[in-house]
Amino acid sequence: MLRTIRLLITFDGTRYHGWQRQHNGITVQGVLEEQLGHLCKKNITLHGAGRTDAGVHAMGMVAHFHLGASIPLKAFTDGLNSMLPQDIRILEAREEKPEFHSRFSALGKTYRYDFYTGPLQQPTTRLYAAHFPGFFDSSRLTEALQLITGTHDFSSFERVGSRNRELQTGRGAVRTIYKATCSAHPHQADHWSIQITGDGFLRQMVRILAGTLIEIGMGKRSPASVQTALVAGDRTKAGMTAPAHGLFLEKIYYQQLFHS
Structure with missing residues (x-):
């Protein structure tokens, strides 16, 4: 067997x-x-x-x-x-058990996106945190983080062409975000982490969400633009795709999702 x-x-x-x-x-x-x-x-x-x-x-x-x-x-x-x-x-x-499947048995995932907003990034962190030097105000993200939480069609936050929309079945681009936060590193100035837990993610969805949230924190777009993007279902309405090296897959859930 x-x-x-x-x-x-x-x-x-x-x-x-x-x-x-x-x-x-x-x-x-x-x-x-x-x-x-x-x-x-x-x-x-x-x-x-x-x-x-x-x-x-x-x-x-x-x-x-x-x-x-x-x-x-x-x-x-x-x-x-x-x-x-x-x-x-x-x-x-x-x-x-024989019926276990790493992908299909998963109930959710947590991703973390790390970035640095100081003027000069240390070489030792360059491979593990994206660099966005300049103004960043995490309080500007409060509304946006609330807007992405819940069940939505995240078509605007998906890499163009990653799914054949004529053949899509099931929930399509609909996903549920259980928790989304942005926090400062307790011991390193200007180091930030965006953490997102959901029941599943589209191709590059976390990187596009992170890029959009970072642009909001930098004052380059309004918090309300998140709602506009969610309704539009148009990739051009969301923000940049943040660089890959800032992204970490933290945890996959199989028995109990992390809600709090």
């Missing part, structure tokens, strides 16, 4: 062309599948909870695979970590 093995993964996405396997670039999934193949002595197909763009980081990506061999779970943490490059680590391995 096939076992279902679930992995909790953290990675620095700087040198990867995203999560999903590609023929023309190194990816996190590709590296993991290659090393799992060596460990298990067979080809392994890894099913991730979602895709991440090139340069995006993860604190809590989840993926699963099926295996018939009685390899101990410790081999998928200690053993696999010894084979992986230092920018990918397995935090946990567990055996799941």
Whole structure:
């Protein structure tokens, strides 16, 4: 009988062309599948909870695979970590029920977007926080954060062409945001984090939301423009797509969503 093995993964996405396997670039999934193949002595197909763009980081990506061999779970943490490059680590391995699926069993996700508004960014943070030097007032985001919370059609906050709109089924671009916040780093001046928890996200949705919110905080657009964009269903009505390297996938929820 096939076992279902679930992995909790953290990675620095700087040198990867995203999560999903590609023929023309190194990816996190590709590296993991290659090393799992060596460990298990067979080809392994890894099913991730979602895709991440090139340069995006993860604190809590989840993926699963099926295996018939009685390899101990410790081999998928200690053993696999010894084979992986230092920018990918397995935090946990567990055996799941056969019906578990990393993507389809997920109830929600939390993403964090980090950015810096000071005049000169330290080289050591340049790969993990976007740089937007100048004025930024987080109080300007209060209304906008409230507006994106709840269930909405987020077509305006989706990368153009990422879905075939003629073939879309189910909820289309409708998603529910449970919580959205913007907070200052307690010990580092001018460092900010936008954190968004929802039941699912469209392609580049978090980066576009972050870019729109940052523009509001910088005084480049009004808080009410969020409502205008939500109603319009037009990508041109929302703000910029924030750079990928500021984005972190923090957590994926399978049993209980984070509401508070």
